[in-house]
Amino acid sequence: MAQISLTFLDxxxxxxxxxxTAAAVAADISSSLAKKAISATVxxxxxxxxxxxDADSAIAINTMKDDEPALELVRHDLAHIxxxxxxxxxxxxxxxxxxxxxxxxxxxxxxxxxxxPDDLAAIEKKMKEIINKREPVxxxxxxxxxxxxxxxxxxxxxxxxxxxxxxxxxxxxxxWHGDWQDLCRGPHLQHTGQVPADGFKLMSIAGAYWRGxxxxxxxxxxxxxxxxxxxxxxxHLHRLEEAAKRDHRKLGRExxxxxxxxxxxxxxxxxxxxxxxxxxxxxxxRRRQRxxxxxxxxxxxxxNRQLWEKSGHWEAYxxxxxxxxxxxxxxxxxxINALKPMNCPCHIQVFNQGMKSYRDLPxxxxxxxxxxxxxxxxxxxxxxxxxxxxxxxxxxxCTEEQIESETETFIAFLDAIYTELGFTNWAIKxxxxxxxxxxxxxxxDHLEAALGNACRAxxxxxxxxxxEGAFYxxxxxFVLTDAIGREWQCGTLQVDSNMPERLDASYVxxxxxxxxxxxxxxxxxxxxxxxxxxxxxxxxxxxxxxxxPRQVVVATIISDADDYALEVVAALKAVGVRAxxxxxxxxxxxxxxxxxxxxxxxxxxxxxxxxxxxxxxxRRLGENKTSVTSLAEIVAELGKAATPPxxx
RNA sequence: GCUGCUGUAGCUCAGUGGUAGAGCGCGUCAUUGGUAAUGACGAGGUCGGGAGUUCAAUUCUCCCUAGCAGCACCA
Numbered sequence: 001m002a003q004i005s006l007t008f009l010d011x012x013x014x015x016x017x018x019x020x021t022a023a024a025v026a027a028d029i030s031s032s033l034a035k036k037a038i039s040a041t042v043x044x045x046x047x048x049x050x051x052x053x054d055a056d057s058a059i060a061i062n063t064m065k066d067d068e069p070a071l072e073l074v075r076h077d078l079a080h081i082x083x084x085x086x087x088x089x090x091x092x093x094x095x096x097x098x099x100x101x102x103x104x105x106x107x108x109x110x111x112x113x114x115x116x117p118d119d120l121a122a123i124e125k126k127m128k129e130i131i132n133k134r135e136p137v138x139x140x141x142x143x144x145x146x147x148x149x150x151x152x153x154x155x156x157x158x159x160x161x162x163x164x165x166x167x168x169x170x171x172x173x174x175x176w177h178g179d180w181q182d183l184c185r186g187p188h189l190q191h192t193g194q195v196p197a198d199g200f201k202l203m204s205i206a207g208a209y210w211r212g213x214x215x216x217x218x219x220x221x222x223x224x225x226x227x228x229x230x231x232x233x234x235x236h237l238h239r240l241e242e243a244a245k246r247d248h249r250k251l252g253r254e255x256x257x258x259x260x261x262x263x264x265x266x267x268x269x270x271x272x273x274x275x276x277x278x279x280x281x282x283x284x285x286r287r288r289q290r291x292x293x294x295x296x297x298x299x300x301x302x303x304n305r306q307l308w309e310k311s312g313h314w315e316a317y318x319x320x321x322x323x324x325x326x327x328x329x330x331x332x333x334x335x336i337n338a339l340k341p342m343n344c345p346c347h348i349q350v351f352n353q354g355m356k357s358y359r360d361l362p363x364x365x366x367x368x369x370x371x372x373x374x375x376x377x378x379x380x381x382x383x384x385x386x387x388x389x390x391x392x393x394x395x396x397x398c399t400e401e402q403i404e405s406e407t408e409t410f411i412a413f414l415d416a417i418y419t420e421l422g423f424t425n426w427a428i429k430x431x432x433x434x435x436x437x438x439x440x441x442x443x444x445d446h447l448e449a450a451l452g453n454a455c456r457a458x459x460x461x462x463x464x465x466x467x468e469g470a471f472y473x474x475x476x477x478f479v480l481t482d483a484i485g486r487e488w489q490c491g492t493l494q495v496d497s498n499m500p501e502r503l504d505a506s507y508v509x510x511x512x513x514x515x516x517x518x519x520x521x522x523x524x525x526x527x528x529x530x531x532x533x534x535x536x537x538x539x540x541x542x543x544x545x546x547x548x549p550r551q552v553v554v555a556t557i558i559s560d561a562d563d564y565a566l567e568v569v570a571a572l573k574a575v576g577v578r579a580x581x582x583x584x585x586x587x588x589x590x591x592x593x594x595x596x597x598x599x600x601x602x603x604x605x606x607x608x609x610x611x612x613x614x615x616x617x618x619r620r621l622g623e624n625k626t627s628v629t630s631l632a633e634i635v636a637e638l639g640k641a642a643t644p645p646x647x648x
Numbered sequence: 649g650c651u652g653c654u655g656u657a658g659c660u661c662a663g664u665g666g667u668a669g670a671g672c673g674c675g676u677c678a679u680u681g682g683u684a685a686u687g688a689c690g691a692g693g694u695c696g697g698g699a700g701u702u703c704a705a706u707u708c709u710c711c712c713u714a715g716c717a718g719c720a721c722c723a
Contacts, residue, residue, distance in 0.1 A: 207651025218720095262713065375721080376721060376722090377714090587682090588683050603683080617683075624683085
């Protein structure tokens, strides 16, 4: 038999017969390793201990101490164990797919009756029984016909469909956990007992479409969280609890920022505190955009259907538009309008007024554009996904040659703003040509490369989302993460030649002929609503001082300090600080607690000493200590702290 | 939009086939207290909306609506 050479991490090599399993290699090293082994890494691939190795390879034997493979296997085996538990409890349930995801796994089932929360406890109990049986996992490769027949006989049509969608030349791997069988590409643990019985928890039940297709059956998905030990799970659950405290919907209520109500679903009622954040942010963006060479415009809310037909939005999005019918006295027909769902067609109307020359390009046009979209009810989420919102929108009209440099300039612009707003952790995604598209491959090659080059030139890595671009051009998405790790697209930049064409935008080139400009749709924050939601969660409500709706509360300890408190507040307001007094007949403990919970960055406490010495006792949010400062000093300090970063 | 769950006082939540309760908050009074809850008293609810079953519905059933989780969608 042919010999192969396996090289270990330490550089040593051993020789074995070709076809040896990783399990046998582990056993050859030591019997304790053979017991502890969970999988191998062979030439960088995650390798089941039962799979044969046929050629010279680099190999490492993994144990539970190797976090990445261990988590992968534990979660993957738990998916199978859960599916087995469910089928043991309810034999009529059909199994579908069950992948590993961040922090755990899920498995989708088809079952007539709905799973209820109490079922989760029963399933967990059954899973623990299965784990305690320490049943061996084994695997075989089957040919397609046999596998299809097997699943047809078993009454598992979803598995048949899965096999039919797997490319014909790929071998099908069957796995058994004890007697329970599933189709799976592996790898898996050696036996069910290797799964930590106290390291997992079933989290929730939700609906999910078979194969992610909303035209097909809705299955029932059970989510689980899993770690290699009890402590890992405990920490995860603790993180979830902490994240819930940062939820912008909860903080929005507690800080009295905004509310929403049944009569206006998906639209925000901004309260004075919340609106202060909003206007402060908008003022900042306005200054930033002016400095960035943008001209600001404003365009209509209610726009006749004809323009949307011409732009192509009517055909694609009419179901998601708010339609406004106007029945004028003398009109023979109703006039059909839509609340604008986006600003670009209107911006082209502005661009089209008067002749434009190549000398006018790039023309950067911005609008705080109030838009309405009839979002599907299930998509609404606090102020992050709403039906009425304002974009910090902008369109850059430019030539094809200017696309790359304009993109690079925009990324630098966005980067500076995200940094000033306290975001360090954001990602760029580059969406490339979709199947249905217009334009030549040569143009797509150029545009995709231009966006990628611009990212690199601006010093940013990016992930590629294959085929996710718009039909008219590639796009960049600037993605931020909320408290529990859900990603939200905030900024965006999209290259578009289609709309200038449809809406007849043109400029006179150096050659005296008419040319069509390219258009870069771009937004920095995206929508104020979503961005403020993210901002609240990122800072857990403790906003940077310049954005905090209430920056300073001057709280009296005794009523004899009232006059001085008013004097202090007046001095702070004079330098532009949002300061309030708290003269209530309450103890200082009470006031400190209340304003700390209200996330006020500075509390100034005033008692007899402060009145006497013309000082203030300063308490900063998040600190338990206080310091005493002269009035003049604190006014200067807080005046500076309250200044937006671009004005320092 | 789809599946499941939920909607009781301003907030967080208990509860029941015989028209409701707590804590916090709010108001009044007393208290002038030095950095995360001073005390007493008091006010406050068509139990999301509509229909049905019933002698009687906040409670059971159905429809609608909104919210939550996930899926689908996101110009």
